[in-house]
Amino acid sequence: MADKKITILYVDDEENNLFSFKAAFRIKYQVYTAISGDEALKILAEKAVHIIVTDQRMPGMTGVEFLEKVILAFPDPIRLLLTGYADMAAVVDAINKGKIFHYLTKPWNEEELDITINRAYEAYLEKLKLKEENEKLETSNDQLEFLLRQKLLS
Template sequence: MADKKISVLYVDDEENNLFSFKAVFRIKYQVYTAISGDEALKILAEKPIQVIITDQRMPAMTGVEFLEKVIPIYPDPIRLLLTGYADMNAVVDAINKGKIFHYLTKPWNEEELDMTINRAFEAYLEKIKLKKENEKLGMSNEQLEFLLRQKLLS
């Protein structure tokens, strides 16, 4: 994907983390940052995001709560959760409710996060491919049903 950068949305209530993430990854990826879940939802409404990375511990809305809001509206982006706390309940919630692709601990390791973003993007591409194939099959089924109805009526 040399011609177009992977679009990544990073959500964290700590501004220093947003600056660090952008500084490290802005050359390689199209980076968007948000200081809250609400701000991130606004970005999702305006930008085609492929990978979402969110911190778990945020004041107004946890990472899992944010992802739960994202799923019904924007189901395609692949979701990653970051947390500095060894909170297994948050991880379980993230997997079950936030349908995350991967969980990482803070502070993040640049190389591990980079590899995870790339794997998440591969999963995104596969998801879009399957979605398109299903749409084609759906259209084929509709056409078959129409032809079958025509045959039954004649």
């Protein structure tokens, strides 16, 4: 997929972090930013996003609360949690409730985050491939059930 950039949504309530992230990654990736979970949900409704990177500590809605909403409406993007606090409860919640792919601490290391984004994108592609294969199996199963019912009725 060399002609199409990986699309990332970065959510953080600190504007400086939004600018820093976009400056660091805008050339390599298609980057959308949001200053709140609510703003991010609006972007997800309008744009196709592969990876979501969200801060944990935000007013109004934590990163985990945001990711819980994302899972219900937009299950495909791979989710990463970023926080400046070594809060084990947040990490556990992120894994259990937000179903995150990876947890990173702030301030983020650009190289580590870049590697993680690429690994997350590989997981995204694998997830889509499995979803497609599952849909094919469901279709085959429906066809077999139909044939079996026809056979039983005749």
